[in-house]
Amino acid sequence: MGRQRQRLESACVFCGSSDEADPQFLAAARGVGKALADAGIKLVYGGGGVGLMGAVARAAHEAGGDVLGIIPTFLVGAERALETVEHIIVDNMHERKMLMFQRSDSFVILPGGIGTLEEVVELLSWRRLDLHAKPVVFYNPRGFWGKPALLGKGREPFPSEAAVGRRG
Numbered sequence: 557m558g559r560q561r562q563r564l565e566s567a568c569v570f571c572g573s574s575d576e577a578d579p580q581f582l583a584a585a586r587g588v589g590k591a592l593a594d595a596g597i598k599l600v601y602g603g604g605g606v607g608l609m610g611a612v613a614r615a616a617h618e619a620g621g622d623v624l625g626i627i628p629t630f631l632v633g634a635e636r637a638l639e640t641v642e643h644i645i646v647d648n649m650h651e652r653k654m655l656m657f658q659r660s661d662s663f664v665i666l667p668g669g670i671g672t673l674e675e676v677v678e679l680l681s682w683r684r685l686d687l688h689a690k691p692v693v694f695y696n697p698r699g700f701w702g703k704p705a706l707l708g709k710g711r712e713p714f715p716s717e718a719a720v721g722r723r724g
Contacts, residue, residue, distance in 0.1 A: 571607070626644050626655050627646070628648050657679070
């Protein structure tokens with residue numbers, strides 16, 4: 557008998573928060589937000605209303621999805637916390653990342669900058685150390701992430717636009 561797959565209840569989306577994001581990436585973020593809402597998967601995200609972060613959250617919310625933003629106090633103004641969705645304000649970035657991890661059973665990585673990269677590296681490090689077995693999917697519009705072989709385990713090829721660390 558094979559393992560039964562558990563239904564995903566929530567997905568944390570890590571992505572950029574720049575207002576200068578590429579319009580195609582903004583459209584991709586909106587598509588992910590709508591797709592999560594349509595699938596009945598709760599969006600957990602960084603809580604801001606700017607850039608791809610705001611686009612994914614607004615799209616999920618407008619499509620009737622459940623959305624939870626988690627944002628540290630010092631970013632409420634800079635990232636313009638999205639007041640139309642449920643949000644939790646935390647003290648610092650470490651608390652934000654931990655709560656996002658705890659409230660999610662999967663992860664979707666959209667284009668972003670150094671903050672997104674930092675979140676992803678920690679998440680993949682935990683995965684490599686067997687601290688979690690949650691699916692991690694890179695959404696790769698226009699080849700943004702390329703084929704980052706360094707993110708695989710070194711002995712297996714890294715598939716484009718596919719899950720990292722999936723176990724069979």
